[in-house]
Amino acid sequence: MVNDDRADMIAGILIGVAGVAIAIYAAAQFPMGTLRRLGPGMFPVGLGVTLALLGLGLAVKSWRNLTLTAVEDRFRLKFEIKTGLLTIAGVVAFALLLRPLGLVPAIFAVVGISAFADDRNTPIAIAKLAVVSAVLATLIFKVGLSMNFSLVAWNWS
Amino acid sequence: MFFDNVILGLEVAMTWNNLMWCFVGVFMGTLLGVIPGIGVLAAISMLFPLTFQLEPTAALIMLAGIWYGTTYGGSTASILLNVPGTPSSAITALDGYPMAQAGRAGVALFMTTVASFFGGSVGIILLMGFSGTISQMALQFSSTEYFALMLLGLIAASGMSSGAMIKGLIMVCLGVLFGLVGADIYTGTRRFTFGLVDLADGIALVALALGLFGVSEVIASVGKISSKGIDPESVRFRAMKPTRDDVRRSWFPMIRGSAVGSFFGTLPGTGPSIAAFMSYALERRVAKDPERFGKGAIEGIMGPESANNAADQTAFIPTLALGIPGSATMALMLGALMIHGIAPGPQLMTDQPELFWGLVMSFWIGNLMLLVLNIPLIGLWVRLLTIPYQWLFPVILMFVCIGTYSVNNSSFDVLLVAAFGALGYGLRHLSFPAAPMILGFVLGPLMEEHFRRAMLLGRGDPMTFLERPISATVLMITAAILLWGLYGSMRKSGAS
Structure with missing residues (x-):
């Protein structure tokens, strides 16, 4: 984990803006109710305001740090x-x-695509891995737990 | 009365069905705990969908088994690879890995299993002793007190997690926000659904948890974990026998560790990781020769390992007796209960004694199973650790996808996993802690419900929260933690 004050500042500003947007959206869309009978809008508005304040706090804090640390010291x-x-x-x-x-083509997709994230995986190894995963999933979820999947389908609707 | 309950619990826990699910839970938990990059939360959420077909008691027994099973398994990876399988066993690597390097891996693994069992047992005894009293007290609580207690839990969780408190608070708020998505319980108004029918029932807990802890964990681990050669001789059965000196040195760390762990387990916001850390610090301080620590001191694994397992068990005290989870993992347990239609709270013990006592007694059985199983199975775990991570992670992702889909038969939930995975990875990179978000997600809607009910009961006067003594005290503690945390994080930033 790294602390980058510039990133923190941007994150703080973004969260602040999101908080304001949430508060305004909730206040406009949902009835606030009375103090005695709070409506569905009250809690989200409060939450939006809190988020806005916290975002602002984070931005101010990291801005202060930014002015204190030299450029080369930053992560x-x-x-x-x-x-x-x-x-x-x-x-x-x-x-x-x-x-x-x-199920089987979907497993080929998730295993086949994600496995390329690691450079040590060769295309042949990935193909083998996809087949093994599909067999494993079929045995566990279809045979073992008899869940409601079709293994192969043609159903574009 | 007490013994009746114990007998009742044993009867429930000893049925074949529950025994089997307890076994499945601890076995799968240990298995997933051994694999680096899968923490407790990812393990529980991956196996969560499996429990939907079960009746609530069996489901909870299995989930709890996964929870303490991962802690057992996590230490295996810590000792053998110096890569903690779970965060709560990170400390174990400090002295466990040097022991393994010195050819004493077998001893370390055996002794951590013993320490885990010892700590777990202490935790269970406390759970059995205190839950009744606490839930009796809690029967008088109204929504006002519940709101205050939940707020305390959330604030404490964001303050205790690693990193700046303000980031933890932001994560809590974002979690609450995600929790509010869907139909409002009082009026049925659809909030933040943006016209999507798939969001009308809210965001699925599993999708959020698996995105935040499964997918983002995988992204962060790919290419970073490489399996190393492990000498199979060092974990043979014969190599596990501790020396007399090991045993002599282990007693007091286990007792101290269990005490530390039991205490931190019950507090909101702290959990096994902090308990293990505190216990390690304590052992170092009381040791006559602290320079041995970090070089394979057995005290350095015995204390933390009993602490984290004791904390695992005592964490159930507030969760079961009050219905208020103190950690993200307990929030998931509570979520499981609610999905099964059981309202958590002090009534749970009186209304559903078979569930409560069955679960508690299953802890004994589960811990015993772990003790008996783990020793012969260590060889299996070692072999599992030699599977290269680059083959493991696509399969983990596949299980994440199938698991999420099977909860609601919803492809939309799988898309949510992808979205939360990306969000979680980004936030993790900016050192926003993920655990408070889950806690906010589960507690947020409950808090809103209690807040609105408290305002109704208090005739619209917000002072009702300060007029009732218990809620006022709790809110004062909350405010103190908040101010202390925010002051600390502002001051630290100025100094650095």
Whole structure:
């Protein structure tokens, strides 16, 4: 974990803005009710205001730090963009393919896509891994727990 | 009365069905705990969907088994790989790994199992002794007190978690916000659903938990964990026999560790990780030769391992007796209860004694199973650790996907997992702690309900929270923690 004051400041500002937006949206959309009978709007508005204050607090705090630390002393944020994208893409592909194509193709998608996130995995190893995973999942969820999946389907509706 | 309950609990826990699910829970928990990169929360949420087909008692027994099973398993990875399987066993690596390097892995594994059992037993005894009294007291609580207690839990959780308190508070608020999505309980107004039918029933707890703790954990671990060669000789059965000196040195750390762990387990916001850490610090302080620590001192694994297991058990005291979870994991347990249609709270013990006592007695059985099972199974866990992580993580993701889908047969929930995974990874990278978000998610809607009811009972006067002595005291403690935490985090930032 790293602390980057610039990132914290941006995060603080974003959260502050989100808080204000939530408060305004909730106040406009949901009735506030009376003090005695609080409506569905009261709690979200309070929450939005709290978030806005906390975001502001974080932004102010990190801004103060920014002025105190020299540029070269700051940590640098490094996101594993490739890993993140491939992993998320695999999960999304699973979600989108499960109904139309069935369990086995969806497993090929999630295993096949996400496995590329690690450079040590070769295409052949990934293919083997996908087959093994599909067999494993079929045995556990279909045979063992008899859950309601179709293994292969053709159902684009 | 007490013995009647114990007998009742044993009867429930000893049915074949419950014994089997207890076994499944501790076995799967240990298995997932051994694998680095899967923490308790990810383990519980991955196996969560399996429990929906079970009746509530069996479901809870299994979930609890996973919970203390992961703590047992986590120490295995800590000792053998120097990579903690779960955060609560991170401390164990400090002295456990040097022991393994010195060829004493078998001893370390055996002794941690003993320490875990010892700490777990102390925790269970306290749970049995105190839950009744506390829930008797809590029967007089009204919504006002519940709101105050829940607020205390949330504030304490954000203050105790690693990093700045303000970030913890932000995560709590975001969690509450996600918890509010869906139909309002009093009026049925759909809030923050943006016209999506899939959100009308709210965000699924499993989707949030698996996104935050499953997917984002995987993203953070890929390419970072490499399996190392482990000498199979060092974990043979014969290599597990501790020396007389080991045994002599272990007694007091176990007792002290259990006491520390039991205390921190019950507090809101603290949990096994903090308990283990405190116990390690304590052992170092009382040791005559503190320089041995970090180089394979057996006290350095015995204390923390009994502490984290004791905390695992005592954490159930507020969760079961009050219905207020002190940690994210307990929030998941509570979520499981609510999904099964059981209202958590002090009535639980009187209305459903078979559930409460069955669960408690299953803890003994589960801990015994772990003691008996773990020793012969260590070889299996070691072999599991030699599977390269680059093969393991796609399979973990597959289980996450299938698990989420099977809860509601909803592809939308799987998309939510992806979204929360991305969000969780981003926030984790910015050092926002994820656990307070789960706690906020589960407690948020309950808090709103109690707040609105308290205002109704107090005839619309917010002073009702300060006029009732218990709620006023709790709110004062909450305010003190809040001010202390915020002051500390502001001052620290100025100094650094």
